[in-house]
Amino acid sequence: MYDFAYHKPSSVADAVALLGDSEAKALAGGQTFIPVLKQRLNKPSAVVDLSGLGLSGITVTATTVTIGATTTHITVANSAEVKKAIPGLANLASWIGDVAVRYRGTIGGSLANNDPTACYPSAALALGATIKTNTREIAADDFFQGMFTTALEPGEIIVSVSFPIPQASAYEKFRNPASRYAMVGVFVAKTASGVRVAVTGASQGGVFRHTAFETALSANFSAGALDGIATPADGLNSDIHGSAAYRAHLVGVMAKRAVAAAA
Amino acid sequence: MNAPFEGIGASVRRKEDLRFISGRGHYVDDMNRPGQLHAVIKRSDRPHAKINSIDTSAALAAPGVVAVYTSTDLAAIGGLPCGWQIHSKDGSPMAEPKHPVLAEGKVRHVGDPIAVVIAATKQQAKDAAELLHIELEDLPSAASILDAIASGAAQVHDNAPGNICYDWHIGDKAGMEAAFAQAHRVITLDLTNNRLVPNAMEPRAALGDYDSSTGDYTLYTTSQNPHVIRLLMGAFVLGLPEHKLRVVAPDVGGGFGSKIYHYAEEAIVTWAAGKLGRPVKWTADRSESFMSDAHGRDHVSTAKMAVDKDGKFLAMHVDTLCNMGAYLSTFAPAVPTYLYATLLAGTYTTPVIYAEVKAVFTNTVPVDAYRGAGRPEATFLIERLVDAVAYDLGMDRVAIRLKNFIPRDAFPYQTPVALQYDSGDYFATLDAALKHADWAGFPARRAAAAAKGKLRGIGISTYLEACGIAPSKVVGSLGARAGLYEVANIRVHPTGSVTVFTGTHSHGQGHETTLAQLVVEQLGIPIANVDVVHGDTAKIPFGMGTYGSRSLAVGGSAMVKAMDKIVLKGRKIAAHLLETDVDDIEFKDGKFTVAGTDRSKSFGEIALTAYVPHNYPIEELEPGLDETAFYDPKNFTFPGGCHVCEVEIDPATGIPTIVNFVAVDDVGRVVNPMIVEGQVQGGIAQGIGQALYESAIYDAQGQLLSGSFMDYTMPRADNLPNITVATENTMCTHNPLGSKGCGEVGAIGSPPAVIGAIVDALKDYGVRHMNMPASPEKIWSIIQSRPAMAAE
């Protein structure tokens, strides 16, 4: 790591002020950011620790699950209310990384980072979540803008995320054997207004909605409805763990399994 | 009340574990010496390049920086020596290019050290390392064996034409050719052995210290063999005599071979400590370990077996290319020759074997011994070839093995590739493994899996390996530049407790317990009264360290010899005290007794007498009870056994899951069954890692793509099944313990069993062989590309 100043503000306003320095960076669970610092890939002037902002916690109403930005993955995975309202979301959180990562990593950090192989972006996109920041509310459809890129402005802080409660949901993940991030993760959400399917891990552009699957599943919410619908391999990742063609195939397998689990 | 049984055969809990699991282990990086400086190594990020210039001025001016060194500063010191010389077929010695401590003129692999920055803190050294101005001019490079031997390939060293280190052979070529010409069939198999990164839990570290008042150097290092490091570094690199150089290898967190070798960083910190008059510490980052620890395996082979119509093996021909990396690591040349090709008989009576091995330089990290060292490569080749023979002849995999096993009564058995096996019973380990694995019940389990939509397969490996490499005379004639004996000093203290000083080194194996049990057994004292000291050249007379599962078979045998001397001297003292002839004194259960009487002296009384010699045969006997033995074995030991693996494949994703694993090994006399079980399980975890997950992948130029745990797949607990471990032991006939070794059998025996199971699961798809690692995508590609055959 390079040297940096460390701040732990206790209000969002103070945090935003500190992040007004364009070289300052927010720190949540540090599960992505700290390795980046350790490898000297980033040289912030200051690190602004968000853990003192009181942004952790889960609120469930009849229609919505709202999760504070600094809520850890383990909290979401273990929440009885989340398990009941959106089982796919709790299940997703329970499969992030390893135990250590789940105890430190946060939902806000995961969404802000928008790693193309991260899990949460698929839930946010499939469930049509709303990301609330210190200045505004952003629909998930507008939030994710390609790998490691989001609609967040410099210095903007995610405060919470609201997920509309679907009729049914499930997440299925093919784990990268080494990192255990998603090589392919598919989140399926069935709502009164139709089915949404979001795919993470597979695409070079990060999370995306699988409209062909959505159309088929909105007509017939069963795994069989996906038979014969191929996922084009163009634009999918190809690396030492799997070719684009393999990932394209896995998108179908994971989607069918998610539908079967949700149905 | 009976004392608890703590001798040979008892599963005594590991004495060292409380220290390890309560954070009280003492590792090199835990050590800090007054005035200590920190070294950071600037490494090449290019696979092959000319160093046009290095400007150190900005780095030298950076805060906290004390020194920056490049190869010019090291002009007076030698290169890193290679400990084994191989001669090619034509009698010429191998190409042995200089392995400079810091790169001279060129860098030859990603990770090749170029400069060292030494500063007051590690942080300052890292900051300054970024200010080094190094101008590199890329050169063409070759990372894979096949690229390196292609015509027109980039040359890694000017003095190794065609990138060939040596072109070696063993066995009877004419006999092989004659047998092949007459054979019913010749079965051929092309295969690779995947390259692995050792990944010990503790990264390498070294701390050099120098006392200007005495001229004494001390190196604290993560080593499996401190005396070997002292010899190599002192004599060949720094020109320091042994009495001025102490090497300490304290607690070491895993080695798996990668900490046998003498590395550049050890020489750098020791030399720099002398130069600067201050201690200098270096600890590898994990990503540094990936590109600087010697890697393992990396072979490309063609194997051929000539058989008669009943599947009897007539002759074998093996042609292997192996990757040495960019420089010769300490024992690299021996691994694919004397630790590989000499093993090619395996457990079988194949009467004629001819093997050719070409070692190739590439622009990659040096490759050397890694858990099993040559024997996993041999075992994978033999066992996969045997399966291929069975496949091609339509024979049962067990039947073909039974037909070709070396018979029980054929020991000692002389193989056609130099080794002579002293003992073994491959039928016994096979029988037991088949029973534990319920081999006979497999078809029903396969059918049940098929009903669930899963592909189930079973694989078998009946392997043999060689441990405790020896004797010195023979290895010397084969090119070793060292002896391979072991040393034990047994110090009995005046009140009868014992400290063992062993030349072997424990880096997780539990020697402090196992070796102590030998003392319990032989001297009859409780284990609480025994301590084992290892890893310090200032305390231990000498030693060759730990690798090749040699610690018990060789180091333990040296202890037995030293204790024999203790007992003999004790009997003389007892004879004096009991006023009888020494021949009348028996020693048993810690007591010296006049045979046929109840007159006796305890071990403690004799010890006290030896140190307080008031009533003592001082004319004939020196006081004290402290004996040393150097033990040079007559032969290798030959563990072997049978591993059976059962897998289930999810055809939709190609993911294989190991559902059962059985290992029945012959490790000779077992001292601590619990430790043996742990060693075998750990080895199997590594074998499963190699078979299914691990692979050091370089791109064509020589960038390491799997250079971190984000991309290099280590086997995790949830990848592993419950492993059934059993033994069916025959005794080693030439060492006093009968022990053979258990540290590597798991890693050696298991990979072909795993691959055999995968291939069996895919047999309806016409699969005959698969190289490692058997990744989900590889498996899936087969399933989806050959759907027609699935529907049988």
Ligand SMILES: Cc1cc2nc3c(=O)[nH]c(=O)nc-3n(C[C@H](O)[C@H](O)[C@H](O)COP(=O)(O)OP(=O)(O)OC[C@H]3O[C@@H](n4cnc5c(N)ncnc54)[C@H](O)[C@@H]3O)c2cc1C
């Ligand atoms: C071994 C390992 C395995 C992993 N496996 C998975 C996996 O399987 N699936 C998965 O989804 N993830 C995985 N992760 C990532 C993990 O989920 C992290 O928690 C996540 O990437 C980042 O969250 P964090 O709280 O740690 O954020 P940090 O690392 O602290 O920050 C990440 C980035 O987000 C910014 N940031 C953080 N919080 C906010 C906020 N509230 N507002 C604005 N910006 C913010 C930071 O400035 C930084 O740029 C893994 C990580 C590791 C180390």
